[in-house]
Amino acid sequence: MQRIEQHASFGGRQEVWQHASSRTGTDMKLGVYLPPKALAGEKCPVLYWLSGLTCTEQNFITKAGAQQFAAGHNLIVVAPDTSPRGEGVPNGDAYDLGQGAGFYVNATQQPWTKHFQMESYIVDELPALIEAYFPASPARGIFGHSMGGHGALTLALRHPGRYRSVSAFAPIVAPSIVPWGQKAFKAYLGDDMAAWRAHDTVQLIAASAPGHRLPLLVDQGDADEFLATQLKPELLKAACEQVGYPFTLRLQPGHDHSYYFIASFIADHFAHHAQALG
Numbered sequence: 274m275q276r277i278e279q280h281a282s283f284g285g286r287q288e289v290w291q292h293a294s295s296r297t298g299t300d301m302k303l304g305v306y307l308p309p310k311a312l313a314g315e316k317c318p319v320l321y322w323l324s325g326l327t328c329t330e331q332n333f334i335t336k337a338g339a340q341q342f343a344a345g346h347n348l349i350v351v352a353p354d355t356s357p358r359g360e361g362v363p364n365g366d367a368y369d370l371g372q373g374a375g376f377y378v379n380a381t382q383q384p385w386t387k388h389f390q391m392e393s394y395i396v397d398e399l400p401a402l403i404e405a406y407f408p409a410s411p412a413r414g415i416f417g418h419s420m421g422g423h424g425a426l427t428l429a430l431r432h433p434g435r436y437r438s439v440s441a442f443a444p445i446v447a448p449s450i451v452p453w454g455q456k457a458f459k460a461y462l463g464d465d466m467a468a469w470r471a472h473d474t475v476q477l478i479a480a481s482a483p484g485h486r487l488p489l490l491v492d493q494g495d496a497d498e499f500l501a502t503q504l505k506p507e508l509l510k511a512a513c514e515q516v517g518y519p520f521t522l523r524l525q526p527g528h529d530h531s532y533y534f535i536a537s538f539i540a541d542h543f544a545h546h547a548q549a550l551g
């Protein structure tokens with residue numbers, strides 16, 4: 274682990290680290306915000322942020338305005354890159370496949386499988402690293418945006434007990450039936466639709482065990498350019514209603530898909546996670 278940036282921020286410190294990942298087989302970068310209590314050596318819960326298509330570890334830490342709320346709630350915030358990158362790492366033909374578009378799954382298909390192991394990276398390797406290098410308690414929350422909202426929801430649903438809280442901004446909730454998800458899943462997971470369903474929030478909600486239901490908070494802009502084609506929050510609402518899954522969907526008038534939208538409601542997401550993480 275090598276620190277490559279550090280900036281004082283709201284009594285804590287925003288840092289960027291780089292390390293050689295055993296899961297992706299590449300160097301991975303991540304943002305780590307250390308709140309005041311963590312700088313003083315006290316153990317703090319960790320909130321993981323997963324970004325969307327085209328993002329690196331930089332988008333969230335420079336645009337969301339999260340540091341003041343992380344400081345206020347004394348939460349460590351970890352914002353990893355969205356895929357492996359670099360020479361020798363395959364890439365797609367457009368922004369929605371390959372580098373910058375890992376979709377938080379472990380690829381089983383060539384040429385992706387060697388490096389695109391983002392689910393294992395986020396769920397196993399990253400927490401072990403964070404808990405070894407920083408004053409992190411084992412209490413974890415997870416949230417994200419768009420492809421990262423899909424990541425947060427599916428990883429929390431696929432790994433019961435691993436996270437204590439979950440939320441999302443404009444998540445892809447039904448990747449099996451929208452163009453972004455279908456393109457990525459076909460490439461990374463192949464043609465077997467059963468493998469797709471295991472990474473589809475709407476399907477996972479329908480199959481979720483009543484004992485392991487973390488309340489979901491989702492914010493969605495009603496002027497989001499991807500709302501009708503890629504996001505379809507009404508499908509998640511229907512799935513939650515069908516099985517009685519605790520779900521709050523807030524349609525935010527006039528908001529688009531950008532980090533201006535995220536920054537407008539980030540305080541509420543920190544409050545949601547802080548309540549569960551204690």
Ligand SMILES: N[C@@H](CCC(=O)N[C@@H](CS)C(=O)NCC(=O)O)C(=O)O
Nearest residue numbers: 325326327328332368419420531532
């Ligand atoms: N129209 C965009 C689609 C990608 C996009 O909107 N990415 C979102 C996540 S799905 C994002 O966070 N972009 C980076 C940013 O706004 O900082 C493009 O072609 O770059």
